[in-house]
Amino acid sequence: MLDPETTRHDDLRSGSGPWRPALQRPRGQPLARDTRCDVAIVGAGITGAFIAEHLTAMGLDVAVIDREREGFGSTAASTAMLQWEIDLPLRELAGLYGFARAAEAYRLSWRSVAGLRRLIEELALPCSFAPRQTVYLAAGEIGLRELQDEALQRRRAGLPGDVVDGTGLRGALGFDRPGAIISPGSAEADPVALCHGLLMTATRRGARLIRDEAVGFDGTNLAAAVCLASGHVVEAAHLVLATGYVMPAIVRDALHQLASSWAIATVPQPAQALWLNRALVWEASQDYSYFRTTPEGRIIFGGEDESFADPKRREGLDRDKTEALRAKLHALLPLACLDLDRAWSGAFGKTADGLPLIGHVPGHKRLLAAYGYGGNGITFSFLASRIIGMLIRGEERPWFEAFAIDRALIRK
Structure with a gap:
């Protein structure tokens, strides 16, 4: 017999998110x-x-x-951002495994979001599911030229997405960045x-x-x-x-590692503080911020990742990380109310190839x-x-x- 490691759920997360259990939920015996x-x-x-x-x-x-x-x-x-875009950009994944294999992985991810949407609709699951666009923001060393190259690779793979420059981005969504890729086909839900x-x-x-x-x-x-x-x-x-x-x-596996991430959920926002179509937004950088809304108009904002999973060390950073996320939220959305409804952190697993x-x-x-x-x-x-x-x-x-x-x- 093989012995699993002993880790409690309290080691996996601290604080609490905005999610609500179903009125009737299954209970193990x-x-x-x-x-x-x-x-x-x-x-x-x-x-x-x-x-x-x-x-x-x-x-x-x-x-x-x-x-x-x-x-x-x-x-x-x-944070239940149901994206088909993978952490590692297509152009970088193609550099590891070749374009054909990388493009197939991206297409499988695209079809997975479409498949889970069909499943949720067929089963009529009450989970606040909503189709969403994604906005992939220029950040760090990734500017408009790099985004244009990524969009070109995606089109070659048969995947959708349009590049907007800084002027178009500010006019459409209010984000002050050099550009973004805006893509359909993602979604959000209550996990x-x-x-x-x-x-x-x-x-x-x-x-x-x-x-x-x-x-x-x-x-x-x-x-x-x-x-x-x-x-x-x-x-x-x-x-x-x-x-x-x-x-x-x-x-x-040698490709796998555990890390920690932090997230906040604001109080419900006035309509003018939110962006067009409530798209899922994430940054084109290695350690990116990401955000979405809830049906009640809360903003969920996450990031500040660290490459460790020790629960005591993670919880010791909760206050500082929460304030850092609030500052980043304010920089991107200056009209948003920064009062928080929830703040939490948790461990997550990732791989070197995404x-x-x-x-x-x-x-x-x-x-x-x-x-x-x-x-x-x-x-x-x-x-x-x-x-x-x-x-x-x-x-x-x-x-x-x-x-x-x-x-x-x-x-x-």
Whole structure:
């Protein structure tokens, strides 16, 4: 049996976001005896919820295991900007893997946002979902010329987006930057409500939610098994690890690292303080700021990332980081009221190439995992559910290599 690391949800985030749980939400129950299923999923956050919904739609018997309240771990720290644009620009990703592979990754991300939109509409999930444009702002060393080159690469890949210069940007949106790429096809949602809606759908199809802690698991034999703190065992044909930023040592990859991010949510704003169409806004720099609105007109503003995940160190910076975010918000939106409704921070996983780690855990044929989403958390969670569904059916696709856990970072 393999021992997972022991990290509580309080280590993953501090403070609280503006999200509200559904009026009816799923609640896990302890096991009374050992059990079996087709697929055991460790983690009842947004990734586990997408996987549970998809696998139950495939007709599989699913058990979802989590030691915490469903959706109240790292999912509750998400800002839920459902973007198809990836942290690493297309032109840089093409420099690592070649244009064809990089463009396919971007197109898969685009289709993932479209797919989760269809799913939310089909299931009528009450999660404040709204389609949004994105505004990719010039920042740091990335100016108008670099944005024009990025937009050209995207058009070559068949992806949409228009470049506006500083004059056009100020006139349309009020942002004082040299330029931006404005693109359709992204969205926003309430991540906790979305998680609960997906889990409710899965439980109505027969999925079991088990409130317990996984203290050991095995995926090397003819069947996988999860040992729980209660002493019971869940045996399954396949085991999926979807534990957010609590990555067991067996899944660690040289491309992956943990980091910390901070976010604030203002009080509801007057209409004149908000920008056109309430687009998702993020900066074209390595350590970027990002912001969106909520249905009530709050501004959610995040960033100030640091390359560590130690919870005590992160919480020690909460006050300073909150004030830094307020200052950046004021610089970009001088009419906005800076009074805060919420402030929080959390750990997140990212990779050196901006792509997630999804697929089989090397050396463990019954064990699959999904980690390292960076700024595309929920978008890549949806993609992970589809990849894992295909792998469980025994299907392989050439493009799975772009997300393989043991892939190598090789510059073409």
